[in-house]
Amino acid sequence: MTEIDDRAALKLAIETYSAWDIGCAEQIKALMRRDGWPRAAVFAASCCQSDVLDLKPWQIPPCHILNADNPDDGLGPDQPGPASDGRHQAAQLLRRMLALGVSKYHPDPLAAIEAAEKRAR
């Protein structure tokens, strides 16, 4: 399995989110100044994944799953619950991503999975 490059994925997430519009670009810059690069980048990854996977606002993107084998890990009691927050689907997607060497922070998980599967053939 190839080494997963989380930093490259996070950089791509920031670029992708910043490209949405000037408001997003300004928002990410402000987040980087206030909270630092890593947190701002994870925020960008979360937004990009939620958008490209067409998630509802309360659904969890793959980058927020701490343990792909147990999606309940790290999720607080205020989460809606597995019936509606998509944690199992997020974990399922994350397992596929990790198995193919795709970073959990990739802003477009499905495209990255498809590209990795093509390379593997």
Place this chain on the structure above:
Amino acid sequence: MPRRSSADLSVIQLNAGASRLRPPASLSEAERTVFVDLVSTNKPEHFQPSDMPLLVRYCEATALGDLAAEHLRTEGAVIGGRPSPWIVVQEKAVRSMLGLSMRLRLSPQARAPNNPSRQRATSAYERLRLTDDRD
């Protein structure tokens, strides 16, 4: 959202904050009401001056849609055995509103989070769930 009276519209907003766009003089009374309702119920920074052309078109379409709806309510959808011409007017007005509301980020989908992207019939998670159910 109830329509505001002309007296209410003439009241100066004390808590203007960041300046909101003001309706251009070219708007009719009905269009002006839509404009003020819209601008005053969104954050001041939601609309930029560069949004004005789109915003004006949206207000025109909304007012026209309302007018068409009123005609259809009072005159009926069929007049003299033929479909009312207001049906086409309403359809076109609604179509304009749909397109403009996405670009002005007025629709729920467009509001979260600065979302410029296309819509799919089902989300990736729903498709995964469907796949699981069939296995």
